[in-house]
Amino acid sequence: MATQANSSKIFHRPELARKLAQQILHVSPTSASSSGVFLAAPRRTGKTTFMRQDLTPALVASGALVIYVDLWEDPKADPSDVIVTSIRAALAQNEPALVRLAKGWGLGGAKVGGVEFSLDRVGLGKDVSLVQALSALSETSKTIIVLIIDEAQHAITTSAGNDAMFALKSARDELNSNQHGLRVVCTGSNRDKLAMLKNSKDQAFFGAPLINFPPLGAAYVKWFCDHTDDLPARLDPDMVLPLFERSGHRPEILGAAADELRFDFALEDDGVNERFLAAVESQIAAANDDTMRVVHSLTPIQFAVLCVLAAAGERYAPFEAATLEKYRIAANRVSGAETAIEFPAVQGALVALQEKSLVWKASRGVYAIEDIGLVDLLRNGGYLDGL
Template sequence: MDVFHREALAADLANKVLFVAPTSASGSGLFLAAPRRTGKSTFLREDLRPQLEKQGALVVYVDLWEDRRADPGDVIVHAVRAELSRHDGVVKRLARSAGMEKVTVGGVAFSLDRVGLGEGVSLSAALAALSDETNQVIVLIVDEAQHAITSERGNDALFALKAARDELNSSRHRGLRVVATGSNRDKLAMLRNSRDQAFYGAPLVNFPPLGPDYVAWFCERVGLAAPLDPMVVQELFTHAAFRPELLGAAADALRFEFGLAPQDVPGRFAAAVQEQIDASNDELLRVVHSLTPLQAAVLKVLARRGADYAPFEGATLQAYQAVLQAANPAGEARADVPAVQQALLALQEKALVWRAARGVYAIEEAVLAELMEQRGLLADVP
């Protein structure tokens, strides 16, 4: 498949990740925030990883969003085990460290199941053995990293990686860099904002969206019956919140409009992009409109309060009740703590709300709060 590459950005970012100045906090990890579906994961796999490998790093890539049913801590451990399994020398090192001098690789005496959280071989020891055996800096890329703090094992995995980072970045080893990405800046910040977090103080930066070079590449390859003006498409792309899939879907719609005259292509493409935006927004709001009155009230108050949301405080309970009353003055729904807990659980199951293991809640898709505000759905929140 033809993929748009951002080689200059990848090279610049790889340099910053691998070559950390003594006074820099980048050794604590690097956190990149970008909205979902804006090309971040494609960049990580197609550009950053190859560039890091070109510069001599060993890259381990973990996507915590790939299987949302799996515990994020287990996903991280399994990714490390998978990389270890590719290096026979590392397995022998770990076997010897476990007191098995005569182990044969592939035998039953030593299993990589011993590597992990609370197991016989820590992640720190395993990654140190991997770095020493390969004589390479290890870069662990964790995509959708905010998902790690939704479980206790995920939290444990982050602290295990911190211990590994501290050990591997000492003078005895080649080094470990952790690059964490996320689709919500506020949620990603929870991994590095407070002193009780594993990556406290690590840089958090906004990942740059695709720009005019991508739009020019798209216009060259779109293959419609008439060319598209990159300047016009750039405006449409900005309006589409820099989501490439919306441009692609609009182009696909035109390809199947048989009999479309070439002179009508530019105007029809602009209309098709708007249709894709509207369809995406309507799909989000369709789920919102299917909620029970209390679920809708809880979601609205969370969307309005944002980072200041305290789900069970008295003032928040009063806000839920006010929204319920505004929607149905004669209604009997009551916003007590048990009912709110059930509403929050239902919102999580509908993938509208995200919860950290320590009880902090946030809107799953930041764009949903903006859309609810635009449509006037938050007007009744005090």
């Protein structure tokens, strides 16, 4: 019932889900996507909603067993624990798989189907590895397993998380060659970060395709206008679409603007569209101002490091001589004076920027801008010119 109520509040994309599911499940011999598929889209644009409400049902309808893991559900937990917990939960719902593992291992614990087995025995470095756990699930369910990892970039911020990704790679190789198959679908809000999971040979999912997840568009805007029928007049989708695009395709901006109008009791019928336009503009400005306030509170060296990283993206090399020169240019520009830049100060600035959640660091020392939207803000403000 709850799902029913929730699902009527969102706009569904069944056709996109069906196509994507097909792509994930039926891999052409000339494609690398049996390695996994990576989907990137900016923050707050509806990734999680789509994965849970549209893609999961489409995969299930095609006969797949879906395991969904959100690595941001508990940001304090080690990503490896979150992955292991979700695989244990899938096992707990599959008694034949548990019985199979218990018989194979003779492990003590709660009684399942006449044998004893404790789920604590499943995990990295435990009696039952993730490969064995997923193999048991595959053998007993006799169907392809799809593991969806939401905010997958979080996995490579800890060494246990990296280990979990390698364990999943082994499971994928085992299940794809000897069982009913395993597909790993990773999503994330930052393309640069997500790319780190697959670009280097020593990453578990080397070579997997990285796709820009299609944002919500005209069909969503029409649905939104149809569902704001409590306003005195109907919103015009042709006027709302460019506003939605300018808001970075974020449904919450439109939602907050509509709420502003709902509480404006003096609002007249013929002023609705103009008033909505102004409300969206002010929501966009407020969101940007909020981010820029944090940026303007940085020291010159922190600001310089942020801008140079934003400009370089994947090519960022924090401690190279050429990068040092760029820090100097950026810091001089903001402070209006000659600023000496030394490595310890850069190191300190990177730590401070991580603490302010502006910069993100993978466990092997590679950096990225936390929210890719900030790069556009800095670029539009002219702060990245010449860097």
